[in-house]
Amino acid sequence: MAKAGGAAIGVCYYPEHWPETMWADDARRMREAGISRVRIGEFAWSRLEPDPGRLEFDWLARAIDVLHAHGLGVILGTPTATPPKWLVDKMPDMLAVDHRGRVRAFGSRRHYCFSHAGYRHECARIVRALAERFGDHPAIVAWQTDNEYGCHNTVRSYSSAARLGFRRWLKARYGSIAALNAAWGNVFWSMEYRDFEEIDLPSGAVTETNPSHRADFERYSSDQVREFNRVQADIIRALSPGRDIVHNFMTFHVDFDHYEVMKDLDVATWDSYPLGSLDVFPADPAHKAAYARTGDPDLQAFHHDLYRGAGRGRFAIMEQQPGPVNWAAYNTDAMPGLVRLWGLEGFAHGAEMVSYFRWRQAPFAQEQFHAGLNLPNNEPDRAYFEVKELARDLARLGDLGRAVPARVALIYSYEAQWFLRTQPQGQNFSYIEQVFVIYRILRSFGLDIDIVGPDANLSAYALAVLPSTPYVPPRLAASLESFDGRLLVLPRSGSRTASHQIPANLAPGPLAALLGIKVTRAESFRSYAAVPVNYGNEARKFDRWREFVVAEDAEVVARTGDGHPALTRRGGAYYLAGSPDAGLLEGLLERLAREAGLAIERLPPGVRTRRRGPYRFIFNYGPGEQDISSLAAGDFVLGERLLGVGGVAVQKEGH
Secondary structure, X not given: OOOOOOOEEEEEOOXXXXXXXXXXXXXXXXXXXXXXXXXXXXXXXXXXXXXXXXXXXXXXXXXXXXXXXXXXXXXXXXXXOOOOHHHHHHOHHHOOEOOOOOEOOOOOOOOOOOOOHHHHHHHHHHHHHHHHHHOOOOOEEEEEOOOOOOOOOOOOOOOHHHHHHHHHHHHHHHOOHHHHHHHHOOOHHHOOOOOHHHOXXXXXXXXXXXXXXXXXXXXXXXXXXXXXXXXXXXXXXXXXXXXXXXXXXXXXXXXXXXXXXXXXXXXXXXEEOHHHHHHHOOOOHHXXXXXXXXXOOXXXXXHHXXXXXXXXXXXXXXXXXXXXXXXXXXXXXXXXXXXXXXXXXXXXXXXXXXXXOOOEOOOOOOOOOXXXXXXXXXXXXXXXXXXXXXXXXXHHHOOOOOEOXXXXXXXXXHHHHHHHHHOOOOOOOOHHHHHHHHHHHHHHOXXXXXXXXXXXXXXXXXXXXXXXXXXXXXXXXXXXXXXXXXXEEOOOOOOOOOOOOOOOOOOOHHHHHHHOEEEEEXXXXXHHHOEEEEEOOEEEEEEEEEEEEEEOOOEEEEEEOOOOEEEEXXXXXXXXXXXXXXXXXXXXXXXXXXXXXXXXXOOOOOEEEEEEOOEEEEEEOOOOOEEOHHHOOEEEEEOOOEEOOOOXXXXXXXX
C-alpha cells in the first residue's frame, strides 16, 4: 500500500453518491490535501448489478480513470457486505438468524450468513467479474475484501445453513460421534448423541448449554469467516497479481480469529474511531470525561500494535475518524488538532497508510451525522485542513523507516476470549479489560509493545505476558518453555483442554512443569469480598478472582492475607494466582520489566510515546500542557518541549 518506510494518506470515497460532474474536482482537491490513496466500491453492489446478471461497471471505470488521472492509487472494495434486495429475494435463506431465531432482514448492511453456500457463490461471481474488469488497471494498488467482518454481531448465525455446516465441521473434527461425546462430556445430563445429524446449534436450551458445544460453535463460526474471505482472496490474487489484499477490522472485535483470516491477506487494516470507541468502552465516567474530546491515550495504540502483529508487520488504518460519528450513544467532536495527532500516532506505530472516513459527509441515509473531510455542501470541514497539515508533517519527516522492534510481547488469543465468555464463572471477569490494563501499564512506562498471537516466536523479547488463556495449545506451551526472558502468566491459564475440560493434571495443565504449581480451587467475588494480598511492604488485593495454588516446585513471592500463595516464581516464570488490583499489577509489571533489563520512563498522565525508524513520537492526550524535557533524547523535528493537549512532538534520536 506504501513503499517500505513510506506513509500514505488516504480517504474513503463514494462516487456513486455524487454527480459525476463533481468527481474531477474532488480528485484535484484530494491531491491538494496530500492524499494519495482512495478506497471506493465496498458498498456499491446495487449500482454495479442493478438487476440479476446485468453488470454496470462503466461508471466505476470512469471514476477509477478520473482518480488515476490525478495520480491517486485506488483501493477497490468488494461489495459483498451489502447484497442488493433482488438477491435477498432470490434466496431469502441467505439471511442470518440471531440466537433467538429471528431473521436479520434486509434494510441496512451485513445481512448475510457466512455459512450460506449460495451466497458465497454469488460473492465469488461478483468478485470475479470485478477482478476480471479491473484486476490489471494501473490505478489499482490494493483490494479490500467485504467490509468490517462481524460488525453488528454478524459472525454467529443460527440459520439452517449454519446448523448443517456445523454438523459437517464437527464430523471432520471428531471423526466419530463417540469421540465427540467423549470430548464434550455428553454423559453429563444425558446429552449423548447417536449421530451428528442430531446436533443442533447451542441456543434455546432451558439453561446453560454444554460449554464444549459452545466453544466449538465459536471455532466453527470463526472458520466460516476465514473460508468466506479466502474465496474472495484467491480470486483476486489470481486475477490481479502484485496488488495487496486487505480487510478492515474493528475495535475490540473478538468474534473471529483475525490471525487466521490474515493468513490469506497481505496487510491488516482497521477502522479507528477514538471518540466513538471511548463512548462505548467500559471505562469509568471520570476517565471518559477526561478524554471525551481526545480519545483514550491507549485505545488506538493498542489496535495499531494488535493489527501490526496480525499483519506480520504490515498494517494500515482504513478508516480514521475525522469528527463526530453517528453510531455511539453520544457522539462528541474532537478537539482541534486531534485528527492530525491520530494520524501521526498511526504512522508512529508503523502504519503504511492512514485513510480518513469519509471525503464528504452524506446528506442522506443512516450516516447523515457522520462527519467527513468536507461538509455536505462541499465546503472543507476542519479535518480537511488538519489532513493538509499532516501531509506537511510527513513531507518534513521523510522516510520514516519501520516500527522499532519491541522488547515486550503481550500474547493475545481470540480463543481465550471465547473460552472465558463461554464460562466466565464471574460476571466481572473480562479478558479484554485484563489485556488492555496490562497494555496501558506497560505503555505508561514508555515501553514499545508488540501484541502477538499464540503462534508467535518469542525469542527476541525480554519480557512476555500471557493474560488469562484457558487453553494453551502445544506450540504456545513449547514457546513459553523455551523462553529465557521474564514471563508473567495470569490466572486461569492452562485451566482447560482443547475441548473445554479440566486437564487431568489440573491447571495450569501444560504449563505445570514450567511454573511448578498446581491449582486446586478457584473463586470469583464482588468487590466487597476482595482478597487482601501482601506484596512487599504494600497491602494490595485480588479484586474479582482468586485461585488456591500448591507451590510444588516454585518459590512463593507473595501471599494472600489468609496465607495462600498469591505470586509464585520458578526461574524467570511468574504466576499470579488472582486478578490483581491496578497497584499490584503495576508494581509487578515494573518489577519484571526491570528484571528483564528494560529502561522504564514513567510518563505523565495522557502522554505516550512510540518509536519508528530514527524517530521518537510523543503525544499529549491531556488533561493539560506537559513539559517533555525529561523525555528529550534528540533534536525536535516537530513540536517543542512544552506540549499542549492534542500536541505532537517528534525527536530524531541520536542527533
